[in-house]
Amino acid sequence: MRRFEHVEVENLDELLELLSEFKEEARINAGGTDLLSLFKDRYLFNYPKVLINVKPVKELDYLELVNGALRIGSLTKLSTLARNPVIIDRFPILRETVLTIASPQIRNMATVGGNLCQDIRCWYYRYPSSLGGPLLCARKKGKSCLAVKGDNRYHALIGEKCYAVCPSDLATALSSLKAKLVIVKKGAERKIDVWDLYTPQGLGIGPDEVIKEVEIPLEWAKEQKFIKYTLRKPIDFAIVSVASCFKFEGGRISDCAISLGGVSFRPERLKEAEDLLRDAKIDEGLVEEIKRRVLSNVRPLSKNGYKITIARELIGRVLLSLM
Amino acid sequence: MPISTQIDKIDAYDKVLGKAKYASDFYMEGMLVGALLRSTRPHAHIKRIDVSKAYSLEGVVRIIQAKDIPGENSFGIIRKDQPLLCDKKVRFIGDPILIVLAVTEKVAKEALRLIEVEYEDIEPILTPSDSERSPILIHESGNLLTHKKVIKGNVEKGFSESDIIVENTYITTWLDHAYIETESGFGYMDGNGRIVIYSSTQNVHYKRKEISRILALPEEKIRVVQATTGGGFGGKLDMTIEGYVALSVYLTGKPILIRYSREESFLVSTKRHPLYIHYTTGAKKNGTLCAVKVSIIGDTGPYASYGETVCLRAAIHATGPYEVENVYVDSKMFYTNNPISGAMRGFGVPQIAFAHETQMDILAESLNLDPLYIRMKNGLKRGSKTATSQILEESVGYLETLERIKPFWLERKKGKDRGFGLGSMFYGMGNTGITNPSWAELKLSSDGKVVLYTGVCDIGQGSDTVLAQIVCETLGIDVSKIEIVRADTDYTKDAGSTSASRQTYISGKAAYEAALKLRSFLEREGFYSGKKLKDIFEKYKDMGMPVFDGFFDPPTTKLDPETSSGKPYATYAFATHMTEVAVDSSTGYVKVLKVHAAHDVGKAINIQNVKGQIYGGIAMGIGFALMEEFVPGKTKSFNTYYIPTSLDMPEVDVFIVESEEPTGPFGAKGVGEPALIPSAASIANAIYDATGVRIFELPCDMEKLKLLLERKRERG
Structure with missing residues (x-):
């Protein structure tokens, strides 16, 4: 590991103060489960000068129902989500999703904010400099994405310059719940949609910003489904995942949100499909129509076209289960 | 009765209680830790090495280069073609160049980054076919490591008498052993100036011989002891850290520890040989095999390691456990600048079993015969003559393994997207056609x-x-x-x-x-x-x-250099697996549901151990068939190299066949590699049964199978 300053903070104000001072040169250590491999494998060029340990910040570890929304503090552990009664009762999709993430040991350390902000898994990007030198890709001083001409079987269908997928299953699930993120920095606060946290070149928040909480609207998502396809059963990232939430009125869908994981740099909301479903009654014809349209305007890379059919199949399964 | 009854493994308690001492648990006052600088180029001349900056780092004690080696700068189990430290040329990404000894591992690794190496690149050779044609030589002796043939009868005559001929190509890739403990070793100089090494190893006496050559010391001056070892699967047969530890002890007189990180282990440990197998089978309408012709081309990487063994063993086992009158096998191994391929559970036989078992199923289907029947009809039995013209006299339990599976095979019920597959194998116990004695x-x-x-x-x-x-x-x-x-x-x-x-x-x-x-x-x-x-x-x-x-020393004979005829092994183990899978035909996901595994082990000395080997073999077989793939330059650790977990394991029923081997202790043979060999083949056949898609390349992971399923649907 490279040398760095390790600072411990006890509350959010201290954290924001440090972030505004050090900006890019600071990194937050929450659960540390992803950060560890960043340091160990040395796959980046610029390493932080300051590592800020936020474990003592208790004020960001909470789950509360306020003003028609569930608010989850960003330092809430993934394992907490899996066993919280409110989640089990009202947002079973989060429990289902969390239980597919990593292993119990990792879930006991990993936090909600950390999971959303984890670094991409691209094997070119993550190839450690210590073994045969770094691979220069679009995110690392290189000109182009090595996956475009290389082995891209696990890469994104949708990207721009970089074709790494958003690795967070939690982001996929939260997108389908239409969750918002409360982003704070020293003296300011803003709200964004979950999918806007991601850009093809990295996180869409500033180096002095941090996720404070996740806000999930109550009462609309009556039917919730999450399906994740992986090569290996446990401890694996999604090849494709589908998270979807529906509200029915009189046998028709009155509201819905479908989000795809593993295909894009962000959780990909399927607005076109949602529009077709809204006010509709699901039948086999509609399901086929939606399957046909999903990702129909996407041009896959050389080896990842199979993800399109997997995505269509999974969506078909979700919809048929609602009939 | 101590044998054939359930006895706890002697080492189990020490291991679960954390008392067992692995090599990296050793510590001595004044101990130095070593780290290796490795080539970042697949193929290059070394022009210049500058270590001056590294020496100025506090805590760096000594940097050892090739010129410091007192004896031979080479090692290798069969051919001494691998330098301990490269000084003129590097031949793969990961080739070791020098050792840094420092007071801590951290300092040693930090120092590696301060060393400058200037290379002059040579065009790398990345496939066996390029290796065969290229004027660029990886070793001065040429790019062909070895060429073996197994010839019996007249294969052309066999084909002319055949009613049906089936011809296919099978491809397998690199696999990593993925042992739980990475390579590590500890050494010191004792009061008499002798060098003592504790290492994670599969053979202490061979390591002592190599160290003696490298240090130009008589073997009596060296002691090698096996520390508790967390798995090997063939990857700890070659010299790993022993040579570096011994050289460092010799040059400094200090206690030395060297251990590989998981990433380093993945980078440099030997891999399963990728084989390209072109397989032609001729048979009569009634299913009798008339002729088998096989061409095997292997990628052995930059150094020989066990390449010659794999080349020959795959050829000898190419027919599978079947009696074939006319056989012609041509097997070649080429050097490349890919990772080193070496010994891995089965020495090429798991790869060839995937080919011969798929061939048997294709034949059965073409001839409208039951896959179990066609195996039964051709199976080796007492008095059979193998491809090397060896007459099997005793302990041939192959047909019995089929008999044990038969009731389940006949009762199998095929559901939608469900399938059943058979896989059989035979495997010679011990080294091939050479003396391989043991003392106790x-x-x-x-x-x-x-x-x-x-x-x-x-x-x-x-x-x-x-x-x-x-x-x-x-x-x-x-x-x-x-x-x-x-x-x-x-x-x-x-x-x-x-x-x-x-x-x-x-x-x-x-x-x-x-x-x-x-x-x-x-x-x-x-x-x-x-x-x-x-x-x-x-x-x-x-x-x-x-x-x-x-x-x-098992009674074997030297093999004929042209035809490989002779008695390569004193005895063989046999096995048949019947595997049930469920395939998600729209996504390509395969779940292995159940395996019936029948193994002729001669005699089960410890039933629990035999079962343990079989469970582990099946886990490895699932990896080989469905998910494991080492991609050079991309795979670095377990986060990109997937091995099955307990949740990917099927239910396994073990049937032990005891066809006693008279030369073995209480009739025992072995089961270590046989446990794995038929597994992937039976999974591939089960996938065909479920989907109608034939697998010719492993691993058959989701996206590959999905593509095959789509192509099949497109063809209608």
Whole structure:
């Protein structure tokens, strides 16, 4: 590991103060489960000068129902989500999703904010400099994405310059719940949609910003489904995942949100499909129509076209289960 | 009765309680830690190495280069073509160039980054076919490592008599052993100036020989001891850290620890050979095999390692456990600048089994015969003549493995997207066509116990327990009465390596022979009429306690250099797996549901160990068939190399067939590699049964299978 300053903070104000001072040169250590491999494998060029340990910040570890929304503090552990009664009762999709993430040991350390902000898994990007030198890709001083001409079987269908997928299953699930993120920095606060946290070149928040909480609207998502396809059963990232939430009125869908994981740099909301479903009654014809349209305007890379059919199949399964 | 009953593994408690001492648990005052600088180029001349900046880092004690090696700068199990430290040329990404010794591992690794190496790149050779054609030579001796043939009868005549000919190409890729403990070793110089090495290894005596060459020291000045070892699967047969530790101890006189990180282990450990297998089978309408012609081309990487063994063993086993009158196998291994391929559970036979078992199923389907029937019809039995024209005289339990599977096969019920597949194999016990002896020694100890001195490395497979059971059974004593001194070149004689499924059979027999001698001694001394071991020891302690040794070398013959005819192995293990899978035909996801595994092991000395090997073999087989793939330049660790977990495991029913081998201890053969070999083949056949899609390339992971399913749908 490279040398760095390790600072411990006890509350959010201290954290924001440090972030505004050090900006890019600071990194937050929450659960540390992803950060560890960043340091160990040395796959980046610029390493932080300051590592800020936020474990003592208790004020960001909470789950509360306020003003028609569930608010989850960003330092809430993934394992907490899996066993919280409110989640089990009202947002079973989060429990289902969390239980597919990593292993119990990792879930006991990993936090909600950390999971959303984890670094991409691209094997070119993550190839450690210590073994045969770094691979220069679009995110690392290189000109182009090595996956475009290389082995891209696990890469994104949708990207721009970089074709790494958003690795967070939690982001996929939260997108389908239409969750918002409360982003704070020293003296300011803003709200964004979950999918806007991601850009093809990295996180869409500033180096002095941090996720404070996740806000999930109550009462609309009556039917919730999450399906994740992986090569290996446990401890694996999604090849494709589908998270979807529906509200029915009189046998028709009155509201819905479908989000795809593993295909894009962000959780990909399927607005076109949602529009077709809204006010509709699901039948086999509609399901086929939606399957046909999903990702129909996407041009896959050389080896990842199979993800399109997997995505269509999974969506078909979700919809048929609602009939 | 100690054998064939359930006995806890002798080492189990120490391991689960954390008492077992692995090489990296050793520590001595003043110990230095070593780290290796490795090539970042696949193929290059080394122009210049500058270590001056690294020396200025505080805590760096010594940097060792090739010029510091007192003896030979080369090693290799069969061919000494691998430099310990490269000085002129590097041949793959990861080739070692120098050793940094520092006060801590952290400083040593930091120092590596301060060393400058200037390379002049040579065009890398990345496929065997490029290797065959290219004027660029990886070694001066040429790019072809070895070329073997197995010839029996007249294959062209065989094809002309055939009613049907099936011809296909099969491809497999690199796999990593993925042992739980990475390569590590500790060494020091003792008071007499001897070099002592504790390492994670599968063979101590071979390592001592290599160290002696490298240091130009007589073997008596070197002691190699096996530390508790967390798995090997063939990856710890070659020299790993031993040479570096020994050289560092020799040059500094300090205690030295070197251990690989998981990433380093993935980068440099030997891999399973990728094989390109072109397979042609000719048969009669009734299913009788007439001819088998196989061409095998392998990628052995930059150094020979076990490439020659894999080349020959794959060729000898190319027919599978079937009697074929006319055989022609042509097997070649080429050097490339890819990772080093070497020994990995089965030496090329799991790859060839995937080919011959798929061929058998294709034949069965083309001839409208039952896959079990066609295997039964051609299966090896007593009196059969193998591809190397060896007559099998004893212990041929192949047909019995099929019989044990048969009731389940006939009762199988095919559901939608469900399928069943068979896979069979035979596997020669021990090294191929060469002498591979083993020794064992027994003594009595002052506390009234029997001490077994064995050179066998127990790498977790359970040889300590099995050898103890064999001795105790022969002597008629309880397992609590035995102590084992294991794999220490100072105290134990050479038992050969823990590989080729040979230790139960060969070293087990050596232990048995020693026990017979001790038994007749104890009879004379009145042990069986009530005298205590302690008293017998007392009687002899002043005049010197006699040592009882046992020796066994399986009867094999040298093979004909042109046709490989002869007796490559004294005996063979046989097995059949029947695997049930569920395939998600729209996504390509395969779940292995159930395996019926019938294994002819000769005699199960420890039933729990046999079952353990089979469960582990099936787990590895699932990896081989469905998910494991080492992609050079991309795979770096377990986060990109997927091995199955307990949740990917099927239910397994084991059927033990005991066709006793007269030369083995209590009739035992072996099961270590056979456990794996038929697994992937049976999974691939089950996938075909479920989907109608034939697999010709492994691993058949989701996206590959999905593509095949789509193509099939497009064709209608």
